[in-house]
Amino acid sequence: MSEEKVLIFDKVDKIIGKHEILNDVSFDLKKGEVVGIIGSNGSGKTTILRLASGLSYPSKGTITVNGKVIKPGMVGDLPSGVGILIESPTFMQHLTGFDNLHYLAKIQDKIHKEDIHTALRKVGLNPNDKKKVREYSLGMRQRLGIAQAIMENPSLILFDEPTNGLDEEGKKLFGEIINEYKKRGTGFLFVSHSREEIQKFCDRVFKIEDRTLMLHKNLRNWFIVLQNLEDVEKVLQLKPHSRISERHNGNPVIILPNEGKEEVDTFFQNLGIQYQLLKVE
Amino acid sequence: MLLFEISRFIRKSKIRIVIVVLLLLLASVFSKKNVYELLRVSNLLPDNAVLSVPDFLIGILNSTQFVMYFIFPVLFSILIADIITADFNEGLINFILPRLKNRFQYIITKCTMVFLMSILFTCFVFITALLVAVSFNMPFNHNKYHYIFLITAKSGGSMFITYMSMVTTFIIGLTFIGLITLVVSFYTRSAGVAIGVIIILSFIHNAFYVVSSDLIIWLPFSQYIVGLHNHFAPYGIPVRYFTMHFSNIYLFVGIALMIVLLILKIRKVDINNVESKG
Numbered sequence: 001m002s003e004e005k006v007l008i009f010d011k012v013d014k015i016i017g018k019h020e021i022l023n024d025v026s027f028d029l030k031k032g033e034v035v036g037i038i039g040s041n042g043s044g045k046t047t048i049l050r051l052a053s054g055l056s057y058p059s060k061g062t063i064t065v066n067g068k069v070i071k072p073g074m075v076g077d078l079p080s081g082v083g084i085l086i087e088s089p090t091f092m093q094h095l096t097g098f099d100n101l102h103y104l105a106k107i108q109d110k111i112h113k114e115d116i117h118t119a120l121r122k123v124g125l126n127p128n129d130k131k132k133v134r135e136y137s138l139g140m141r142q143r144l145g146i147a148q149a150i151m152e153n154p155s156l157i158l159f160d161e162p163t164n165g166l167d168e169e170g171k172k173l174f175g176e177i178i179n180e181y182k183k184r185g186t187g188f189l190f191v192s193h194s195r196e197e198i199q200k201f202c203d204r205v206f207k208i209e210d211r212t213l214m215l216h217k218n219l220r221n222w223f224i225v226l227q228n229l230e231d232v233e234k235v236l237q238l239k240p241h242s243r244i245s246e247r248h249n250g251n252p253v254i255i256l257p258n259e260g261k262e263e264v265d266t267f268f269q270n271l272g273i274q275y276q277l278l279k280v281e
Numbered sequence: 282m283l284l285f286e287i288s289r290f291i292r293k294s295k296i297r298i299v300i301v302v303l304l305l306l307l308a309s310v311f312s313k314k315n316v317y318e319l320l321r322v323s324n325l326l327p328d329n330a331v332l333s334v335p336d337f338l339i340g341i342l343n344s345t346q347f348v349m350y351f352i353f354p355v356l357f358s359i360l361i362a363d364i365i366t367a368d369f370n371e372g373l374i375n376f377i378l379p380r381l382k383n384r385f386q387y388i389i390t391k392c393t394m395v396f397l398m399s400i401l402f403t404c405f406v407f408i409t410a411l412l413v414a415v416s417f418n419m420p421f422n423h424n425k426y427h428y429i430f431l432i433t434a435k436s437g438g439s440m441f442i443t444y445m446s447m448v449t450t451f452i453i454g455l456t457f458i459g460l461i462t463l464v465v466s467f468y469t470r471s472a473g474v475a476i477g478v479i480i481i482l483s484f485i486h487n488a489f490y491v492v493s494s495d496l497i498i499w500l501p502f503s504q505y506i507v508g509l510h511n512h513f514a515p516y517g518i519p520v521r522y523f524t525m526h527f528s529n530i531y532l533f534v535g536i537a538l539m540i541v542l543l544i545l546k547i548r549k550v551d552i553n554n555v556e557s558k559g
Contacts, residue, residue, distance in 0.1 A: 016551065053379045055552040076384025076548040084379045090372030092289070106285040107380040148376060 004031045005064075006156045006187040007052055009213075012061035014047055021047050023211040025061070029156070034178060034188040036198040038216065039208030045191035048208075049086050049158045052189060054078035066155055083154035085162065089145030093134040097144045098127050101151060111152055119151035120144075122180075124173050138165035143173075150177060157181070159190045163197050175201065200281050222256040222264050223278040225249075231273045238271070248278055282381065282390045290364065290394065301356050305405050308352045309341065309413040315348075316340030316427075323516065325426045333423035334414045340427055341410055342447055343508035350486040350502050353406070357455050358462040358479040361398050363472035364391055365463060374552055384547045392540055395463060399455035403448065428516040429508050436512075446525065447507045453532050454505020460539035461501065467546055495520055501535060504528035 007029040014022040021044045029035045039045045050056040051063055054070050054077070063070045065079035091100040101116045117127040123143040136144065142165040149157050163171050178188060178201050192198045199205055199220055207216040225248050226232055232252045235242055245253040256264055268275045291298075316337055320326040332340075341348060368374040381387055433443045458479065466475035482502065489497040497503050498520055508516060511523045 016553075050551070050553065053375075054384075055375065055378060057549060057551075072549045073383075074385075074548075075544070078378060078381055078383050080382065082379045084375065086375050087372065090375075092293070092371070092373070095292070103285055103289055104376055104380070106288065107282045107377060109284065152380075 005029065006031055006066055007189065008062075008064040009048075009051075010062045010064070012051065012058045012063060014044070014051060014056070015059040020211055022051075025213045027206060027213055029187045029189055031155070031185040031187055032182050033204070034182060034190070034202045036190040036192065036202035036205040037208060037213065038192055038195050038198065038205060041193055043208040044211060045193070045208060046086065046160055048213075049084065049160055049189065049191055052079070052156070052158055053082055053084045053086070055086075079156075081155040083149035083152065083157040084159075085142075085145040085149045086158065086160045088138075088164075089141050089148070091133045091141070091144065094132055096130055096132060097125055097136070097140075097147075098129070100133060100144065101148055104148060105151065108152060116147075116151055119147040122150065122173065122177055123147045124170065139167055139170055142166055143170060146174065146177065150181065153184075154186065156187045156189070159188065161192050161197075162190055162201075163192075220259065220261075221281045222259055223280070224254050224256060224264075224268075225251050225276040225278050226254060227251065227274050231275075234271060234273065239267070253278060282377075282386065283393060285377075286364075286390055286394050287397070290398075293367075294360070297360065301360055301402075302405050302409060304352070304356055305409040306412065308348055309410045312341045312344055312348055312410075313337065313413060313417060315344055319344070320426050323428065325428060325431070327426075330426060331423065332419055333425055334411070334419045334421045335425050335430070336427045337414055337419055338407065338410055339429050339447070339508075341406070342451055343427075343429065343506055345506055345509060346487055346490055349506050350490065351483040353402075353455070354458045354479050354483055354502055355476070357399070357402050357458055358476050360402065361395055361459050362462050362466050362475045364394055365467045366470055366472045369470065369552070378552060385544060388540070388543045388547050391463065392460065392543070395459035396452075396456045399452045399459055402455055403452050406451075428513060432513050432516075443507070450505050450507055450525070450528065450532075453529075453536070454502070457501060457504070457532050457535045457539070460536055460543075464539050464542050467543060498523040498527075501531075504531050504535075 005028045009025050009027050012022060012025045013020065025048070027035070037045050037048060047056065051058055052065060057070070057072050066081050068077070068079060070077055070079050091097075092103065095103070098116060098120060101119065102113065105111050105116060120127040123146050125140065125143050125147065133141065133144070146159075146162065149159065163174060166174060182188070188201070190198045190202060195205070195216075205216045206213045223245060226235070229252055232244065232254055235254050239256060241257055243255045243257070245255050247253060313332070317326070317332050319340065320332070320336070343349070368377060378384065378387060429443060430440065433440055462475045462479055465478045466472045469475065486497065486500050486502050489500060495518065498518055503509055505528070507513075507525065510517045510525055510528065511520055512525070517523075
C-alpha cells in the first residue's frame with residue numbers, strides 16, 4: 001500500500017452559527033486505505049464528509065485532498081478526484097438510472113456511456129432498465145448512488161451510511177467494489193452510526209466523541225487457518241471465545257471474534273505457531 | 282457543465298416552457314390591440330390605416346406598462362427562478378459541486394444559462410408575435426407608423442441599427458432581470474420569493490409610470506425599453522441623460538453587481554440545505 005495521502009484533516013474545527021460541530025479533528029487517509037468514522041446521529045459525521053468534499057469549509061485548520069488545500073479562496077476551491085454519496089441519494093426522479101448518471105457524467109465529460117454501463121453492472125443494476133428512479137426502491141437508489149460515486153474512477157470516495165437499504169447481495173457487491181477499487185489505490189472514507197455495518201470494510205475506524213475524532217479499535221471476526229488440531233486446541237485454551245469453522249483445503253479453521261488486527265498478530269507470534277489469514281468479517 | 286445544465290433544463294422544464302409560450306401568445310394577441318390603440322391615441326395612425334408587422338413587433342418591445350414592465354419580466358423569472366434552488370432542494374448539488382473545479386464555475390454556468398434563456402425567450406417573443414401577425418393577416422410590407430420608425434428616419438439614423446439595438450438591449454435587459462431573480466432566489470433559497478419580488482418590482486414600475494415620475498429612469502425594467510429613452514422624446518422620457526448609453530452602462534454594471542453578489546454568496550456558504558443526518 002502506498003503511503004501517499006489522499007486526504008488529510010489537520011486540526012480542523014467546524015462551527016456553524018454558535019454551535020461547535022467539530023473540534024481539533026485530525027486524521028489522514030492513504031491511497032488504497034479504507035477508513036471508517038462512527039458516531040451517533042448528530043455527532044458531526046456527515047459534516048466531515050461535507051468538509052472533505054468541499055460542500056463546506058473548515059472554520060479552523062486545513063483539509064488537503066489529493067495534495068490540494070481546500071479553502072474558499074477567491075472562487076470557492078473544490079477538491080478534484082472525489083466521488084461522493086452523501087445522505088439519501090436524490091436523483092432526477094423522472095429519469096432512468098442510466099439517464100441520471102449520463103446527465104451527471106456530462107458535468108466533467110470525461111467518461112463514456114460504456115463506463116456508466118460498467119458502474120451500473122458493478123452495483124447489480126441493469127443499465128438498460130427503463131424504470132424511472134421514482135419507481136426505485138431504497139436499495140436500488142443506494143446502488144445507483146454508489147454507481148454514481150465510482151463511475152468516474154475518483155481517487156477518493158466518500159460514503160455516508162453506504163450499506164443503508166442494501167440487501168445481502170447488495171452488501172456483497174459493495175464489498176467486491178471496495179476490494180477492487182482498493183487494489184487500484186482508491187481511498188475510502190465511510191461514516192456510519194453503526195460500527196458493525198462498516199468495520200468489516202475498514203482498515204481503521206475512528207469514533208467521534210465530544211466533537212473530536214478518536215482512533216477506535218477495529219474489532220472484527222478473524223478466520224484463521226491453522227496447521228493441525230493441536231494448534232486449534234492451544235488457541236481454544238487461550239481464547240475460550242473462539243470458535244471452530246469449516247475446514248479450508250483440509251486444514252482446520254478457527255474464528256477469533258471481536259479482535260483487533262494487532263492483537264491477532266501479536267497473539268500468534270507469541271504462541272509461535274504457523275497461521276494463515278483466510279478472511280475477515 | 283453547461284451541456285448538463287441545458288439538457289437538464291429542457292428535460293425538466295418542458296411543461297413550463299409550453300405554458301410560458303402560450304402566455305406569450307396571449308400577450309401578443311393582447312398587444313395587437315394595445316399597439317394599435319397606442320399609435321392611434323398618439324395621432325400616429327391615419328384613419329383606416331392597418332397595423333403592419335414591423336409596427337407590431339416594434340410596438341410589442343415598446344409596450345411599456347403591461348408587456349415590458351409586467352408580462353415579460355414575470356414570465357422570464359418564472360422560467361429561470363429555480364435553476365439554483367432546485368439543485369439545493371433536490372439534493373443534486375451534492376453530486377454537482379464535487380465534479381467541479383470551484384464554486385465560481387457553478388455560478389458562471391448558471392449566469393450563462395440565464396443569458397441563453399434570455400436569447401431563447403426573445404426567440405419565443407418574436408415567434409409568438411409573428412404567429413399572431415400571420416393569423417391576423419398583418420401586412421409585412423406596408424407603411425410604418427410607429428414613432429421609432431418616424432424619429433429614426435427623421436434623425437437620419439439606420440433602422441437596421443435601431444432593430445439590432447432593440448433586440449440586444451432586450452436580451453441584456455432580460456439577462457439582468459434574470460440575474461436579479463437568481464440573486465433573490467439564492468439568498469432567500471426560494472424561487473417563489475424571487476418571482477414575488479419581480480411582481481412587486483413590476484407594480485413599482487407601473488406606479489412610477491402612471492404618476493409620470495422621472496425617477497422611473499433609475500428603475501431596472503426601464504433600461505431595456507429602447508423607445509422610452511430621451512432620443513425618442515416626446516414619446517420617450519424627456520430627461521437629457523436618459524440615453525441608450527446610460528442604460529447600457531446601467532445594465533452592464535447591474536449584471537456585474539448581480540454576478541458579484543452570487544459569487545460572494547456561493548464562495549463560502551455551507552451547502553447544507555439538504556436535510557442533514559450527521
